Amino acid sequence: INLWELEIMNPIKNEYLIEGYSVPFPYDAYKCQINYMQKILYSLKYKKHALLESPTGTGKTLCLLASTLAFQKHFLISHGSLKKPIENTSSAGVIKSEGGSIELMGVPRTVLENNKETKMDMLIPRIIYSSRTHSQLSQVMRELKSSGISDGFTIELFDTDAENKAKIEKSTSKKRPVIKGGKKLFKATILGSRDQLCVHPKISKFRGNALIKNCRKITKEGKCKYHNNLKQANTSGVAADIQDIEDLKNIASSSDSGYFCPFYATREIESVCNVVLLPYNYLLDSITRQNLKIDLNNTVLILDEAHNVESVSEEAYSFDLRDIDLALSQKAIQNILEATKLGLLQEKESDEQDSEVDISFDIEVAVALATGIHLLSRNLKEIPCPVPTNNNGSKFKSFPKMGEVQGTTYPGSHIYSLFASSGFGIDNFQAIDECLTNMINFGQNLVGPGGNVSSQLDVNSIQINARIGALERFQRCLRLTFNETVMKNPQWFKLYIHYEPDSYKEINGFDENGGQNSFVDPETTDQGLSLYLSFWCFSAAAALSSLVSAGVRSMIITSGTLSPLDTLAQQFSSSNVTFDVFLENDHVIDSESQLWAATLERGNSTNNTHLIGSYEARNNPSYFSSLGSVVFDCVKRIPDGILLFFGSYSLMDQAVKHWTDQGLIERIKAFKSVFIEPRNSFELGSVLDSYMDCIKKGADSSSQNDGYFKDKKAKSGLSDFVLKSKRISSSGSLLIAVCRGKVSEGINFSDNACRGVIIAGLPFPSIADARVCLKKQYMDESKMDGRQWYNQQAIRAVNQAIGRVVRHRNDYGAIILADKRFNQPNIYTRLSKWIRTNTKHLPQLDSRQLDNISDFFEKKLSITVNGTNCQSSEGNNNKEIPTKTLPSNITGNKTTLYGRNPSVVSFPNLSNEINTLLKRVENKNTTKEESKGEENNTNNKIIIPKPFPGLISKVSVPWKRVKTSSPCSESRNSTPWTFSSNKNESSIHENQKRTNFNIIPLEKMNYQEILNNSKNILKEDEFNRLKPYIQNLSQVNSNSLRSIANILFPSYIMDEKELTERKSLALELLKLLSNKYREEFRTMIEKMTSNIDMMKDKALVDALESEL
Known part of the structure; x- marks a missing residue:
């Protein structure tokens, strides 16, 4: 008798056989989706790493989930043979024996000592799905929940008698164990920060470090009921039921589940989940990954929305250490040693005897640490480094000239010589790191209830916190420097010694007397400048190779904007990481009928100024006038929402000022409401709400008044043109933003929310930035074209911004690339494949082309009027934007006496x-x-x-x-x-x-x-x-x-x-x-x-x- 039966429940509409795996899919899959899933499954089947580009709107999320879960389910069935029940493992997702019953919890992750015949190939891979933001992960969780693709993970088994059970428990044969029926195998969770997950009424009002410190404090004191109830609360259903962050917080706050802390709960249930969702900076930062204790052994790792992986990876393995950090670290050690001498250490140890936090440390190591920091500070100041000057020669705030690096640069390996001369090396790193950890814990404990510090110390709580913060930053520098991956590959790094103006301190520093974001202690500064020791990583391979070394089975790096894939693979590869699977996917849309796209060289016939949004354009009023004519012409013809992206904030500010002075903004407001992307993220929500509100109100008003206008038509003989033109005045918004800003990625501008995107300029990284200059230098030294990398950064940001216009199969819109440089082959050929297909190269938007834009949207309107909805359809990821009936700013189909379709005219x-x-x-x-x-x-x-x-x-x-x-x-x-x-x-x-x-x-x-x-x-x-x-x-x-x-x-x-x-x-x-x-x-x-x-x-x- 077969003792192991897996019954697949099938609420799914279709199943596709891809690479030998049965893939359930809730909709009829498009060809591009089949191609995408084939590449994924091929990678998982043969343990390959993949770079996959698929445009926004092609259903990447659903395809990723459907294919990886199909692989996991197949693996569960075909590799589920185990010799006997496995007991008391620390790894989750294995077969566990509790009270004589056996339950398959999910995914085996370690090889057990008592089962030597179990091989790594038999362990069921766990899926770790990562993306850039928590909001994107919540959308993934909602997709997972609504699609039903996880419902097949249910076990159904035959009943067996006690004798059979006894045989299995004693068996040494290769029979599979009996499992009780009705167990749902699928479990998933999101790992978030305290900022996202804290439900404590008072503590959740803090943010960042303040939240972390207050959370640790009340949990340590046993004053958080949510944390106290964690073990008693009913959290068993949290992993079994698919919950996004908001769902999880609601459950945790409910008395039905007994109140519990979702932050700590997700970290506990993470070990029993088939699928774990988390931001990819948690993975790419080795220190954060270590703190979270994320086990990557035999995992399938998905990095979605990965167009930022390069920059996030490099940042995760870089640090900036300032002279003020070294000075404050010395003071922190001095305060802690003084507290030890006064007997505060014993007092704290007595108060915290039940705490798991270790606050004891070796005083000799602490003294040696203080000496080493002092030597490092002295050695750093002895390094020859040019000091920025003003015109009269005195030391002053100054920036390097365009394309220049004003500082002293060394190969990455020089960091070890510098640290060794100060007494820090790999031989004593472990002892120093342990001492630092315990001293930091002790220093944090010096601040008592209400922020009070012992009167025996001549220091206040603000000063202690600032100094302990500096000590934490120094510890991070040591950990990165002596990281195994870094030590083996110093060629990926550069050491850069340089001065920066005080404004940098005001952003990043702490004033001992004034708190964060105040001017720093003048005793440690030199003429308003800070000396920086910058250790910068210039290869994402550092983070990616570390992930593979941790046991990742297959890595899927995917986004709508990754191309060119060949150069990206070269940058991401290393001795233990190679990318063998590539895809530059087609779009689900028909570009010819759903996209009107063009590059422009000039504005219009009245202004022949070339559209070149370069740095020099900031001082050229003629450029802004020419660009303004393009924007105004588009605003009059493109319905509903339009997004206008600039290459930088400075260019955007100059354009808005010029257009305001010239009255263009007021003219635009006659057709659409105008909004500007704020620099502060906390203001963005209200701006987007207002932007969408103006569009939605107009569409709703148009829908409600259809009957009125039809009646008017019957009585007065009004044409269809008039019926449609009424919508021009009733809705529409223009949102002015920047490439690489928050509007350009991660926000779903589906359907009417965005019918047009205008790109004004190319968002090249600032050539005045030393890090950009050194990156280009590194690329040239590594036999990778630095200039090509520089261009790719701009094109990737453009591709990402353009992706806002088409979000699903039935979406449509216009793309205006308003910069002459888009006609250059080295720029144009790097645009996404689906954009290049039908893009026109125009000298300007003349009357004929403007009529073509009007015609394009009139055709879309006529489809809607005739009964075919051009909005989103079932099966596409577009649920956030409500469906509208008709575009708002539209012209009619009626042919006038001039023999052309009438357009919106001034x-x-x-x-x-x-x-x-x-x-x-x-x-x-x-x-x-x-x-x-x-x-x-x-x-x-x-x-x-x-x-x-x-x-x-x-x-x-x-x-x-x-x-x-x-x-x-x-x-x-x-x-x-x-x-x-x-x-x-x-x-x-x-x-x-x-x-x-x-x-x-x-x-x-x-x-x-x-x-x-x-x-x-x-x-x-x-x-x-x-x-x-x-x-x-x-x-x-x-x-x-x-x-x-x-x-x-x-x-x-x-x-x-x-x-x-x-x-x-x-x-x-x-x-x-x-x-x-x-x-x-x-x-x-x-x-x-x-x-x-x-x-x-x-x-x-x-x-x-x-x-x-």
């Missing part, structure tokens, strides 16, 4: 078109009989002043129009026509004058009068929404002002009288606002009313065309 052009049409109507009507014209006369008339005297047309239109001096657009002031069906034209003119927003009377109405007027003018639901805002105007902010404006001016308003009444109401509200918000609200009103006017002009154009 006010002067539209006025010219109206005048042309009116002239044609005049010519047409002069040939008709006067009696026929009178017979068909209606109430709605077009009254044409000079130069068309006497012309009265029977054109039927759905609204009433008069000439006015609208402040919303200067171009409208010169419109040479009026149009009205109201006999009392003068009253309308007077009313219009009263609502001119450039004239603000001083008198004010009271709140009750405004409420009464609002009730008479607005619809009931609009009044109910507006009322709370009017009653709380004293608490107004930008968001509430935007809400008020949206209520007052919905996109369906087409009646002149109603619009005038709403303008009057807006004016009364404006007078009640403070000066702080008055101008902002005025701008909102002008934008909305000008958009409505433009929409009505388009309706007139359409009506005139119909007449012809």
Whole structure:
């Protein structure tokens, strides 16, 4: 009888046989997804390392999970033979024997001494899935949970009698053990930091080091109920049920599970999980990995979103040690030795006798350590190093010239000579490291409850914390220097001795008296400069080879932007790491029909300045004007959200300033709300919310008003063009950001959130940065082209930013590469494959190309109108952005009398078109009989002043129009026509004058009068929404002002009288606002009313065309 049966539950739609593995997949897989999974499974099958590029939107996450879990499941079935039950192992995921019952917990990870016949090949590999951020990992966990691909990990077994069980327990045969049925084998967890996982009401309010110290303190004192309850709480389901970080925090905070600490819980259950998710900096940093005790033996390691792995790996193996760090470290040791002499050590040992933290240390080693630090400080200052000077020769803040390195550079191996001359070597490193660890623990214990320090020490808590922090940094430097991988490969490093201005200290340093981010002790500085000992890594192979040495079976490095793969493989490879599997995957989209992409050399015909967003462009107003014309033309034609990426913050700031001074920003705001990426990450959330809110409100408004406009069309004969053009004024956002910023990666701008990406310039790393210069130098010395590496850094950042526009199979958008250098072969050929396929190379965006952009989005709109939804479909990773009905800024399919599709045009052009049409109507009507014209006369008339005297047309239109001096657009002031069906034209003119927003009377109405007027003018639901805002105007902010404006001016308003009444109401509200918000609200009103006017002009154009 077969005693081991694995029943695969199959809620999955499809299964694919790939490389001999049955891969369950919840959807119909695309060809590119099959190719991707084939490369993954080939790598796992033959223990290879892979570099796989697959564009954003191709379902990388799902493919990674489906293929690796299929491999793990297959391994479980085919390699599950064990000679006997295994007892009491420290490794998780093995067959454990508890109370006579046997349970397969998950993944075997070590070879057991009592089972010598078990080979490494029989151990089931564990999957470690890493990505750049916790938010990305939460998305992976949600994908894992919703896809159902882990549901097959369930054991079903036959019942057996006691005699059979006894035989198995005593058996020396090769029969497989009996396992009780119904055990779910799949377990997964996320390893996060305290910042993400702490649920303590008070402690969780701290951040960074403050959170760590306070957490350790209350757990050590037994005052954290969440930590205290960890062993008693019901955490068994945490690993079995797939939970993201928020789910885990909610469970841990619930009394149903008994309250427990999710931070410590995840570290305990990590050892019994098939899949562990964590940020890849936890893995690439050998010190962090060691502290977390992550076992990499026989693991499948996935590095997703790995376009940053190179920089993160190099940073993990680099350090900067300052002269102030050495000085503070000496003071820290002095304080600790003084505390020991005063007997505080024994006092603390007595207080913490139950603590697991060791605070005892060898005093002789401590004294030798202090001596060594003093010698290192002296030896460092004796190294010849140029000091930055100002023009008069005195020492001062200064930066090296472009492309120069202002400091002294040595090969990486020189670090050992420098440390040896100071008494630090591999022979005494272990003793020194242990002494440092215990001294740091002791120093942290010197700060008692409430931040108090013993009065016997002439030092305060701020000074102690600053000095202990410096000692921790020195310990990290020693650990990296004497790391086994570093010692074997010093050629990957450079030692750089240099001075930096005090601003660097203000960012990274501690002032003993003022705390963090204050000016540093002047006794340790020299004329406002700090001396740096920088040990910099220039090869990601240091981190990757360390991972393989730790036992990684296969490493899958993947992203949407890795190419060129050949040079990347060369940089990542070492003696024990080679990459044999490569893929530059196709996209799931049809680039020809779903992508409009072009490179540009110049702005437009009126400005022939070349678009070259270089460092020198900052001082060229003509460049910003040329770029601004491109942006403005795109804003008028691309619907919904647009992302504009600059190469640097400085270039972005210069552009925004120039466009603001020239009035371009205000012109853009007539079509879209404008947002700018903040430098501070904590402000980004609110900016993105506002950006999306403007897009969503417009799309929702368009959807809700479809019925209204269809009714209008039936009554007035409005064309499809007018129905679509109404959306131009109702939504849209422009977000100005930088490549390599937070907006350019990790955020899902799906569907309407991004219909266009404009790249302004190339984001080359700063050539003034010494680290960039030394990296180029290292690449040349290693026979890898330093210039090519420099170009690749910019192109990879561009590829990443471009990836925001297409997020799934049915997504679409436009890509404008607004820089002449994109036409250069060494730049263009490095763009992602799916972008290169259908990109046009244009000298500029002329009228024909602008019409092509309009046509592209009109076709997408027509597909949606005809019943095919162009939004996301099931099976794609696009759940964060709500599905919209129609793009907002769109033009019609109607062919005009000019034989082309009409595009969104500026006010002067539209006025010219109206005048042309009116002239044609005049010519047409002069040939008709006067009696026929009178017979068909209606109430709605077009009254044409000079130069068309006497012309009265029977054109039927759905609204009433008069000439006015609208402040919303200067171009409208010169419109040479009026149009009205109201006999009392003068009253309308007077009313219009009263609502001119450039004239603000001083008198004010009271709140009750405004409420009464609002009730008479607005619809009931609009009044109910507006009322709370009017009653709380004293608490107004930008968001509430935007809400008020949206209520007052919905996109369906087409009646002149109603619009005038709403303008009057807006004016009364404006007078009640403070000066702080008055101008902002005025701008909102002008934008909305000008958009409505433009929409009505388009309706007139359409009506005139119909007449012809």
